[in-house]
Amino acid sequence: MTSQQDPLSPFAVPSLAILGGGPGGYEAAMVAASMGAEVTIVERAGLGGSAVLTDVVPSKTLIATAESMNRSVDSAELGVSFSGQDGDPKTIMRADLKLINERVLRLAKEQSTDIRNALEALGVRIVIGTGRLLDGRTIEVDRGETKEIVKADAVLISVGAHPRELATAQPDGERILNWTQLYDLDEMPEELIVVGSGVTGAEFASAFNGLGSRVTLISSREQVLPGEDSDAAAVLEHAFERRGLRVLSRSRAEAVERTENGVIVTLGDGSTVTGTHCLVCVGSIPNTKDIGLEAAGVELTSSGHIKVDGVSRTSAPNVYAAGDCTGVFALASVAAMQGRIAVAHMGGDGVRPLKLTQVSSNIFTSPEIASVGVSEADLASGKYQGDVVKLSLATNPRAKMRNVNEGFVKIIARKGSGTVIGGVVVGAGACELIFPIALAVTQKLHVDDVANTFTVYPSLSGSIAEAARRLHVHM
Template identity: 80%
Template sequence: MTSQHDLASTFAVPSLAILGGGPGGYEAAMVAASLGASVTVIERAGLGGSAVLTDVVPSKTLIATADTMTRMVDASDLGVKFDVDGTDCQPLMRADLKQVNERVLELAREQSADIRAALERLGVKIIIGNGRMLDNRTIEVDRGETSEIVKADAILLAVGAHPRELATAQPDGERILNWAQIYNLQELPKELIVVGSGVTGAEFASAYNGLGSKVTLISSRDQVLPGEDTDAAQVLEDVFERRGMTVLSRSRAESVERTDDGVVVTLSDGRTVTGTHCLVCVGSIPNTTDIGLEAAGVALTPSGHIKVDGVSRTSMHNVYAAGDCTGIFALASVAAMQGRIAVAHLLGDGVNPLKLTQVSSNIFTSPEIASVGVSEADVASGRYQGDVVKLSLNTNARAKMRNLKDGFVKIIAHKGSGTVIGGVVVGAGASELIFPIALAISQKLHVDDVANTFTVYPSLTGSISEAARRLHVHQ
């Protein structure tokens, strides 16, 4: 059997130019370089792309601080007391947002530097500048005062996306903000209005609520997190309400204007909402304009995303694409997988096409919401035949010990065969707890396989085992 190491010496390994240094780009670069390819990465901002510099790493670092404060609010239920000068008065917590954001951005810079160092150790050439394709084998890089031509046998496009803006709600970086600008704040917003209740909006609303802001979340849909598990969205809405957040459902923001000391958001029905700051989270736009796609013969979808097949190949045989610019799933893990698949296909290594039913995702609200595979809505619509069991975490001994009051485990098994095909976890650490369910799906395990695997007692994973046990069919 030929090993990966032997692959480079057995075949002529093509050179690869990667436009974009985010997860799709840098993961592909690492794999290609390890297989002996000559790799050049062209990145305009810094290694890691927006995922590391302005999106995933900063937002989840901010959320970690908010989670700490949220846990401390409930600490008294566990018998933890905070004394001030010998009294039993509980001191008020406050978030030093300047320090929080300095830490957020410093961690992002450190992560970016670590990625760059790892690529350089593998011999990857890195060029900082704006790249534009001249044809399907040539990229011109604008480096400011100079330019450079990069030629390669194949090109991977990992150009990402940027925040979508509303013409009537233009960010100014001070009072009206998008998700890339919010880390510039030096003081905690007293009253934060979040426009958009998708993943990004819900995460920031949850985080700033935990940090101490009075938050109003404007949602154009019937529920927060439209498209997500309905039970999970309901748990989150209940938690938001309990923690003092205002959720305006079926409300569409028409405009956001700055006032002398804050902002005013006008809704489509004429109502107005006032606050000190507004964060606009209304989706993203792929960075596919003015990068020479037409000259290279790369086709786009009507939404402006790059068309790709299951192995990340575009309409040009030697041009691949990965990440948010493809419009598949806006997840760093998917971008990285797309990049790795592209390299495997290019270099003739063993390749498995992207399987969206195996993609785990997590929403880093408090509580977290993680999901994988087939949804309950898929079962209800008849797309899949399945049995569903939902088990509340309020019966879990470990959850009680940790004072975790909100959440559940939901497992979906294929009707008849009993194979695990989907799952949802809502609760603290759901991003970690979803892994055994994802593993069961990818390996086509039976619910009995999950149920009969030992778990630690007490543990939150015990509820995963118990939910699987309740899906057992007597033989």
């Protein structure tokens, strides 16, 4: 089999087998096929993996719906009113979870189909089944009634991860849920208890609060989003409080029990919290068990993740890995980059190792929280020397027009030189606003380069240029 288009350049590895069709796998397949390699993807569920089918695409679609309701609730300040019960939008708006979830799953399926069509157009062979490595160049695929052997000169493992469960809080898909089961619900949870205040827990707590559920978020830490920018976490907690979302900090869920009409969550101090549903978000486990990694000579970490270096190589010759199964960063963008880097390395193309200080990420709460590069915590630890400027979006004219009074722009520059090394954006559309800062970090731009670039007036990006101006280094 050959690619259906002319290769961009000679590929050093004639054939590539990919185990897992998530972002790491399908991005790698596209690049390798474009370079003339014979590519086979083995995927057990559907193209796009959990990122498209049960995680990123579904959750962010749900969150987009919640955000539309949040904007409507906050529209009174804009002079937009609702007729009905006292003009209170909360009393006349209702989210139909059945319709929302139908749309969520439809978009996920469409995205998966688009990915498959794009791969097939490049000549990639797709095998649906459960794959297992027999050695570093051979994958056995269980297709139900038949088995198939796939051999290749190189192998990329991109098998992802699945939700971690608590022994005392086993999901039943009805009242006690993990995040893959939310899209099977037909009715909005009246009282949702979310266990875990990391990124996933905070995102779903924010979304269901926006959709009309009464939400309680149980956090084992002092502040939500442990490990993230503390200023950003404080803004989010204030937004939660304003919207009636209850946060129980320094509380650990020990058990979740189903009752006749709901759930009871028992905390570490013996107290209990009751609700109609409980969503457990306590991390994930890599899908690396029983897939033949030992036979292939692939080493794992103590957490079960695949050990990789900066160019996605594992400990086994010609075996690479990408995505959540590597434990690098649980981000679809990182998985995709790892996959592309792996293909570049195995194909003899120019390659730059993955640099985690250049990774930009976004937390899709309301408001959103985006970050890139060096953090203030890194400065406090002495790892980096830097200067920080933080500008509240409350002073930004465009934000005022849109009734955005929460959030900020923060830029971190290397002390002395003025090179941009990090940044944080909190506010609506933070996932878009972080890009110019990420570009500055990646290209090692000076704060003056950012400050002297024209921005639209009025715009939220104007605050990025203003923050850079305030970091100007006098020469």
